[in-house]
Amino acid sequence: MTVKTMTVKEIAHKVLNNEELFLLDVRTEDAYQDWKIESEHFTYLNVPYFDLLDGVDEWIKQLPKDQPIAVVCAKGGSSQMVAEMLVEEGLTDVYSVEGGMKAWSEHLEPRKVSDLKDGGELYQFVRLGKGCLSYMVTSEGEAAIIDPVRMTGAYTDMAEKLGVTITNVFDTHLHADHISGGRTLAEETGAVYWLPPEDAGDVVFNYQPLRDADHVQIGHSNIDIHALYSPGHTIGSTSFVVDDTYLMTGDILFIDSIGRPDLAGKAEDWVGDLRETLYTRYKELSDELVVLPAHFMIMDELNEDGTATEKLGTLFSRNHGLNIADEGEFRRMVTENLPPQPNAYQQIRETNMGRISPDHEEQREMEIGPNRCAVR
Amino acid sequence: MDVKTDVTLDAKGTACPMPIVKTKKSMKGMESGQVLEVQATDKGSTADLQAWTKSAGHQYLGTIEEDGVLKHYVRKANDDETREKKHPDVVDNEELNAVRSNSESIIVDVREAAEYAFHHIPEAVSIPLGEIDDRGDELDQSKTVYVVCRTGSRSDLAAQKLAAKGFPAVYNVVPGMSAWNGETKSLNQ
Numbered sequence A: 001m002t003v004k005t006m007t008v009k010e011i012a013h014k015v016l017n018n019e020e021l022f023l024l025d026v027r028t029e030d031a032y033q034d035w036k037i038e039s040e041h042f043t044y045l046n047v048p049y050f051d052l053l054d055g056v057d058e059w060i061k062q063l064p065k066d067q068p069i070a071v072v073c074a075k076g077g078s079s080q081m082v083a084e085m086l087v088e089e090g091l092t093d094v095y096s097v098e099g100g101m102k103a104w105s106e107h108l109e110p111r112k113v114s115d116l117k118d119g120g121e122l123y124q125f126v127r128l129g130k131g132c133l134s135y136m137v138t139s140e141g142e143a144a145i146i147d148p149v150r151m152t153g154a155y156t157d158m159a160e161k162l163g164v165t166i167t168n169v170f171d172t173h174l175h176a177d178h179i180s181g182g183r184t185l186a187e188e189t190g191a192v193y194w195l196p197p198e199d200a201g202d203v204v205f206n207y208q209p210l211r212d213a214d215h216v217q218i219g220h221s222n223i224d225i226h227a228l229y230s231p232g233h234t235i236g237s238t239s240f241v242v243d244d245t246y247l248m249t250g251d252i253l254f255i256d257s258i259g260r261p262d263l264a265g266k267a268e269d270w271v272g273d274l275r276e277t278l279y280t281r282y283k284e285l286s287d288e289l290v291v292l293p294a295h296f297m298i299m300d301e302l303n304e305d306g307t308a309t310e311k312l313g314t315l316f317s318r319n320h321g322l323n324i325a326d327e328g329e330f331r332r333m334v335t336e337n338l339p340p341q342p343n344a345y346q347q348i349r350e351t352n353m354g355r356i357s358p359d360h361e362e363q364r365e366m367e368i369g370p371n372r373c374a375v376r
Numbered sequence B: 001m002d003v004k005t006d007v008t009l010d011a012k013g014t015a016c017p018m019p020i021v022k023t024k025k026s027m028k029g030m031e032s033g034q035v036l037e038v039q040a041t042d043k044g045s046t047a048d049l050q051a052w053t054k055s056a057g058h059q060y061l062g063t064i065e066e067d068g069v070l071k072h073y074v075r076k077a078n079d080d081e082t083r084e085k086k087h088p089d090v091v092d093n094e095e096l097n098a099v100r101s102n103s104e105s106i107i108v109d110v111r112e113a114a115e116y117a118f119h120h121i122p123e124a125v126s127i128p129l130g131e132i133d134d135r136g137d138e139l140d141q142s143k144t145v146y147v148v149c150r151t152g153s154r155s156d157l158a159a160q161k162l163a164a165k166g167f168p169a170v171y172n173v174v175p176g177m178s179a180w181n182g183e184t185k186s187l188n189q
Helices: A008-016 A029-034 A077-088 A100-106 A153-162 A182-189 A267-284 A312-318 A327-335 A345-352 A360-366 B018-028 B045-056 B093-099 B113-118 B129-138 B154-165
Strands: A004-006 A021-025 A042-046 A069-072 A094-097 A109-115 A121-127 A132-139 A142-146 A165-170 A192-195 A215-217 A224-229 A238-242 A246-250 A290-293 B007-011 B035-040 B059-066 B069-075 B090-092 B105-109 B144-148 B170-174
Touching: A008 A100, A008 A109, A029 B045, A069 A077, A069 A100, A077 A094, A077 A100, A094 A100, A100 A360, A121 A153, A132 A153, A132 A290, A142 A153, A153 A165, A153 A182, A165 A182, A182 A192, A267 A327, A290 A312, A345 A360, B007 B018, B018 B035, B018 B045, B035 B045, B035 B113, B045 B059, B045 B069, B059 B113, B069 B113, B090 B093, B093 B144, B093 B170, B129 B154, B144 B154, B154 B170
Parallel strands: A004 A094, A021 A042, A021 A069, A069 A094, A142 A165, A165 A192, A246 A290, B007 B035, B090 B170, B105 B144, B144 B170
Antiparallel strands: A109 A121, A121 A132, A132 A142, A215 A224, A224 A238, A238 A246, B035 B069, B059 B069
């Protein structure tokens, strides 16, 4: 028997359009508690698939009759089985989420942030399942990609659609929560791969070092990317000012939270840098700059159009992490009671240094789970 | 590494939900207390099997990985844990911990070999309850024998058997490994 399926793209659109959906998550309780598809407008029920093997009778009365039900599991196998069982019991509006949470983790939603001068454009790629944000800046047939994730097809497809060539790829820092697509994308497109050298001490491949005050021009117009050394999340963390208007903060400053300094094991050493970056270096910048972070942690950080952007001046008044006057209190906040570290973050760092080369399936496994780069 | 089991299930190459569906089916045909080895290649099977055994009341023993194959060990739930214990000489876990490395002590772990393999007291020797009739004589009668299992029930039976064989000093350890806080060894360490 075949059951109807729902793609993660359709789910993403429901999330972004604030549509209602009943989500039956059939993974283990631990997996569900750790990480799920987030939306304020979804209704949830978690029953592990193995508790349904003897029949769904006990649970069926908890399911709505007048609303679509999406069944989701880790990879799409168990959800299909459970969806079939529900259809056999007479429910009709039932869907199995294709590819499950693995597909959800990999899905990217491109969103246009703005036009730039002389026909340039700026896109944000929202990875809803993992909270990663990456960017494409286009200008006169050229494109730069900032903090690409490992699903590089999303960027090359977009470049083809827009008729632009990817010429420069940047990582704001050595990522610990997800596998960077930077090196792969640069190899695929022949683009230059830029990395802050302070974060690249242990990498085993060639890269172009990106230093404070460097300018990289995209296309022939004046759209340039201006590097601003901003350590704290990592020692090399670098922000970019794009077209004098946008501030790409990497994992230093988010919309409703700030970066954590502990993922390379150096929280105590880097907390001072983090404070200096947030409270001094960023303070010297224009309040009018629009902040474009590399992550979001909760859905509330997204605007109505699904993008995550906010003026720097607004963040200085509203983001709690930028408003802790006492240095000792700040230090405690970013070094104590931190959220759990991301899944496999050590292996992810090693992969991003090129020191280990896990296969595709292993990379997917390593990235399972939520993003945890921030402290609130 | 071979861990002795009663039944082996090959679920290699199958994806979720099949490893658990097959495991559940195999367990149905087994007797209480028997141990199943589940061979799987699906990485998610470890967490799922742990959660399933907990929900179904079975006992998850452990997992080893060999050449990309996960071997999970699961013991089917049994209900003899509430059976009345008859062997008169009993010590608790603390008393055993105090004398466990004494040269006059012998600790016999009578759980299944797979249970022992993943979690046992360092000084303990493994003789599963089913083998105690044949192998009991391997033990030195001049020493004090402490018999341990998971909850004190199987060890009660084994202690009675050893006493009947003529062992003069045999103690049943209650409750046993289910509440053991002392040092342990595992093939995973």
